Amino acid sequence: MIRALVADDQAVVRTGLVNLLDTQEDIQVVGEAEDGAQAVRVAAETRPDLALLDIRMPHKNGIEAAREILAASGGATKVLMLTTFGLDEYVYDALAAGAGGFLLKDATFPELLHAVRVVAGGDALLSPEITKRLIAEFVHARASRLPVRPAGDLTARETEVLTLIARGLSNAEIADRLTITDHTVKTHINRLFAKLELRDRAQAVIVAYEMGLVRVGQDDHVRDLRA
Incomplete structure (x- = not known):
């Protein structure tokens, strides 16, 4: 319930x-x-x-x-x-x-x-309508006024996973793209979420744009951010 x-x-x-x-x-x-x-x-x-x-x-x-x-x-x-x-x-x-x-x-x-x-x-x-407008207008405008957010102590693989999350890939698609298991993807996600103090994938998209990992117009097809 x-x-x-x-x-x-x-x-x-x-x-x-x-x-x-x-x-x-x-x-x-x-x-x-x-x-x-x-x-x-x-x-x-x-x-x-x-x-x-x-x-x-x-x-x-x-x-x-x-x-x-x-x-x-x-x-x-x-x-x-x-x-x-x-x-x-x-x-x-x-x-x-x-x-x-x-x-x-x-x-x-x-x-x-x-x-x-x-x-x-x-x-x-x-x-979908809000995602497109969020990325195309507000994330770009907001991020352009702020210094690029540092990646902290993310590993290269964690940074790669974060980038793919921001591009709208599901866990299964990330695993296929990186040739790793779903379990390994979840492990990387849990670790990067903990390091960046993120609650969910929606916040992960915001942070990826702030870090400059993805750019407006590069990947504006983000789907429902489902695990």
């Missing part, structure tokens, strides 16, 4: 999301919130598996709420953000804060339910 928290300042949208999720046998809505500050409080009380947060809310926006919810739960609560094209400037910061997925507000019900299950399961998911 996926225990979910729904936070959106628009009552009609929030009610619609709650009613939809409640139709599913494997999803239970354990809390609602009309702003970011309330979302943080309700999350602390209910300890949901997933927090579905509108990216822009009063009192505390979705990014701030996500950061606090993730910190308080030690990462046990996953975060799925809802956004619109007009708010894409927040996507980078939310990913950096640890959000596990993004979905446009005009997504279909099946897409929403799929996203809830994927993110609650610990994988990362970005809708």
Whole structure:
């Protein structure tokens, strides 16, 4: 059972999301919130598996709420953000804060339910539209204003694996590309995530661009970031 928290300042949208999720046998809505500050409080009380947060809310926006919810739960609560094209400037910061997925507000019900299950399961998911815009516009713009992030003590192989993650390859595809086993790929991923203090593959993409391992236009076909 996926225990979910729904936070959106628009009552009609929030009610619609709650009613939809409640139709599913494997999803239970354990809390609602009309702003970011309330979302943080309700999350602390209910300890949901997933927090579905509108990216822009009063009192505390979705990014701030996500950061606090993730910190308080030690990462046990996953975060799925809802956004619109007009708010894409927040996507980078939310990913950096640890959000596990993004979905446009005009997504279909099946897409929403799929996203809830994927993110609650610990994988990362970005809708194709958001991924493309994130890479083409915001990662490039943000990274160009920042010094290149050092690779730290990553080994050459770990750096190679990180690069392939950012290009959208799955674990199986990375194993095939590097002629190594799936188990070895997972070992490299676990080690590089620990060294770079990453929560998921979505953050790994951000870091790879910041490190200059991949460039905008070089590989902008990143798919759902599933393990």
